[in-house]
Amino acid sequence: MSESTYRAAVIGLGRMGSTFDDEIRQGGQFFMPYCHAPTYVASPHTELVAGADPHAEQGAIFAERWGLEDKQIYADYREMLEAERPDFVSMCTTARLRASIMIDAINAGVKAIWAEKPFTLSLAEADEVIELAARKGVAIAVNCSRRYNVFFTEARRMVEDGELGEILQITAYTRCTLSANGSHAIDTMRYLAGGDVEWVFGEMESDEKAAGDEDLMGNGYMVFDNNVRGFLRGTPTGAAQWEFDLIGTEGRVRSLAQGMETQYYRWVPGGPRGRNLPARAPFPLPTTIPSMGPAVIEDLVQCIDTGAPPRCSDEDGRKALEIAIAMRESHRQGGRRIDLPLPDRSLRLLSSETANDSVPARIRRLSGQ
Amino acid sequence: MPEKEFRAAVIGLGRMGSTFDDEITRGGQFFMPYCHAPTYTASPHTNLVAGADPHAEQGEIFAGRWGLERGQIYADYREMLQAEQPDFVSLCTTARHRAAIMIDAINAGVKAIWAEKPFTLSLAEADEVLELSTRKGVAIAVNCSRRYNVSFNQARRMVDEGELGEILQITAYTQCNLSHNGSHAIDAMRYLVGADVEWVFGEMESDERAAGEQDLMGNGYLAFDNGARGFIRGSPTGAAPWEFDLIGTEGRVRNLAQGMETQYYRWVPGGLRDEGLPARAPFPLPTHIPSSGLSVIEDLVDCIKTGKQPRCSGLDGRKALEIAIAMRESHRRGGRRVDLPLTDRSLRILSSEIRSDAVPARVRRLQSNRVAA
Numbered sequence: 001m002s003e004s005t006y007r008a009a010v011i012g013l014g015r016m017g018s019t020f021d022d023e024i025r026q027g028g029q030f031f032m033p034y035c036h037a038p039t040y041v042a043s044p045h046t047e048l049v050a051g052a053d054p055h056a057e058q059g060a061i062f063a064e065r066w067g068l069e070d071k072q073i074y075a076d077y078r079e080m081l082e083a084e085r086p087d088f089v090s091m092c093t094t095a096r097l098r099a100s101i102m103i104d105a106i107n108a109g110v111k112a113i114w115a116e117k118p119f120t121l122s123l124a125e126a127d128e129v130i131e132l133a134a135r136k137g138v139a140i141a142v143n144c145s146r147r148y149n150v151f152f153t154e155a156r157r158m159v160e161d162g163e164l165g166e167i168l169q170i171t172a173y174t175r176c177t178l179s180a181n182g183s184h185a186i187d188t189m190r191y192l193a194g195g196d197v198e199w200v201f202g203e204m205e206s207d208e209k210a211a212g213d214e215d216l217m218g219n220g221y222m223v224f225d226n227n228v229r230g231f232l233r234g235t236p237t238g239a240a241q242w243e244f245d246l247i248g249t250e251g252r253v254r255s256l257a258q259g260m261e262t263q264y265y266r267w268v269p270g271g272p273r274g275r276n277l278p279a280r281a282p283f284p285l286p287t288t289i290p291s292m293g294p295a296v297i298e299d300l301v302q303c304i305d306t307g308a309p310p311r312c313s314d315e316d317g318r319k320a321l322e323i324a325i326a327m328r329e330s331h332r333q334g335g336r337r338i339d340l341p342l343p344d345r346s347l348r349l350l351s352s353e354t355a356n357d358s359v360p361a362r363i364r365r366l367s368g369q
Numbered sequence: 370m371p372e373k374e375f376r377a378a379v380i381g382l383g384r385m386g387s388t389f390d391d392e393i394t395r396g397g398q399f400f401m402p403y404c405h406a407p408t409y410t411a412s413p414h415t416n417l418v419a420g421a422d423p424h425a426e427q428g429e430i431f432a433g434r435w436g437l438e439r440g441q442i443y444a445d446y447r448e449m450l451q452a453e454q455p456d457f458v459s460l461c462t463t464a465r466h467r468a469a470i471m472i473d474a475i476n477a478g479v480k481a482i483w484a485e486k487p488f489t490l491s492l493a494e495a496d497e498v499l500e501l502s503t504r505k506g507v508a509i510a511v512n513c514s515r516r517y518n519v520s521f522n523q524a525r526r527m528v529d530e531g532e533l534g535e536i537l538q539i540t541a542y543t544q545c546n547l548s549h550n551g552s553h554a555i556d557a558m559r560y561l562v563g564a565d566v567e568w569v570f571g572e573m574e575s576d577e578r579a580a581g582e583q584d585l586m587g588n589g590y591l592a593f594d595n596g597a598r599g600f601i602r603g604s605p606t607g608a609a610p611w612e613f614d615l616i617g618t619e620g621r622v623r624n625l626a627q628g629m630e631t632q633y634y635r636w637v638p639g640g641l642r643d644e645g646l647p648a649r650a651p652f653p654l655p656t657h658i659p660s661s662g663l664s665v666i667e668d669l670v671d672c673i674k675t676g677k678q679p680r681c682s683g684l685d686g687r688k689a690l691e692i693a694i695a696m697r698e699s700h701r702r703g704g705r706r707v708d709l710p711l712t713d714r715s716l717r718i719l720s721s722e723i724r725s726d727a728v729p730a731r732v733r734r735l736q737s738n739r740v741a742a
Contacts, residue, residue, distance in 0.1 A: 231600045238618040249607040272395045337704025
């Protein structure tokens, strides 16, 4: 691993860029540090050298919090890229601008991008960013954070080591609009199933929402190329909040209540006709619990050194978006199976996080919007 | 034997008619007595007065086991119906003959039918039986036994009384052929949700199986008319054997491992952002655990007296079949949503239990044991 310290900059100095970790008081879904600025400050690989945000007050708060000088804060991210020449850049703006900022950052010569989700709004944008990043050899990690969470990485290890047998089913009860937090839900399903989605069926919350481009809730059925089947409930889930259920022939892992509990089941002798019973066993933990933000940095440093793709890559970001759009297409086409990839690359989902994004989310929250 | 109110006869003297209860050593999915002859013998409402089966050895074993005379066993069920004039008749033959026997029984004047599942093979058969039974006022209970199981009854009571809030989702992990044990899975989903299915999407185990009429495994997405959604995985379920998960806004009930455990969850304060946490609470049991079979008889006696529909009626049996067929139609049409009811009533599924049904299942098992040994 490289011994050098990388220069890191954050673009978009709001919640994910700076303050998200303040909201979290219990471990499980996240282990701290998690969001961008606190991670760059804590990581032995990086030094936080700059921030960029068109809203001056956001910059002032950020500089104060993370000990930067006024001149390290830029209103224009292009100026920042030019002046600071960062190695790492974090994309924490509204998703509306993400693709164009990623393109500018790649062209400015960054080594690695740590991007918030959703990756982009349209498939065409995703294609363009991925093509450019591949050509310029820039690693892009998308912050679908469960890939950097110990319970999910252990579950995936169990899949790869065959401890769950052949994987049959992944179910997600994850109330979400399909782009905003659906990116997390769909990416996690792909990560746990360890296969790729060949076709989907979807039902959206209404015909009206399905006809438009605005982000929306919906449910879907997914067919993976390794024969796993997925069921996603993104419509309201009541007393089953953010849950993943991974079922194999030999074992099962359930992540419950927004990741606050993870359960492991395996066969024991017994049952009404001696056909055995699934019994709950302790979930196997590794000997260290990694912080999630620093785990992304470790991953990206390795990508810079070896050229390997990140654990949650730009390709993964595009696939989550494409699956969400395909579920909506299924509804639009009267409830029919939709094969991937989608030929129409102009299709897009206006992630719900882009609503009212001309005002920083902090201000919107203060004014009760 | 003391005279009880109703005379009961069993048609088809094999596993479900007579011996199934011997296989069960633990409670949960079933509470005894469950299958037909032991239930009629135990019920305070019924006397077991006759049996019919074309296989002589089946009749002898049945008579010996349940204390009937030779004269009470018939090779031809029509003769039995004529001679014994039973009030209750149980349909425990292969599903191949179920519709025809139900029609003969209704025409012979029985008051109530307790039918094994699947209800029929085709939708047209189901339509014919239901039309006739309605016209003649005969109650038909289909033995989708979870409707007569205390855990499911309590879950449904919780739904009816609003304890789970608005019902959002029912998921079933139930490896099954869609007619054979799929009848149970689909019926239990409808029962727990307390609503009807408007349309389905389905994927079958293969294009070849979907094209044919043989019973088959498959998965489906069900849209209910009360807004609930269902997902059934009938293809292999690995470490999640026979499980139902009923999710409402205020609570959740999970029935696990073939009914051996039932869990109840409700909100408690707490959680990552104080949005509340679902916590497991004791599942509420009633003060008395009824036997599955005796509950069916109580239900049917009530139907005879009041004219109401059984808790698992012939209509429910037809709906389970129609949903299974619609899931297959969805696959046949290249993967698209199929609305209910189905217009083509000739559609059918040859339930896997009718395979090799010229020989009694008991004899087939003996033969396969001999081969295995």
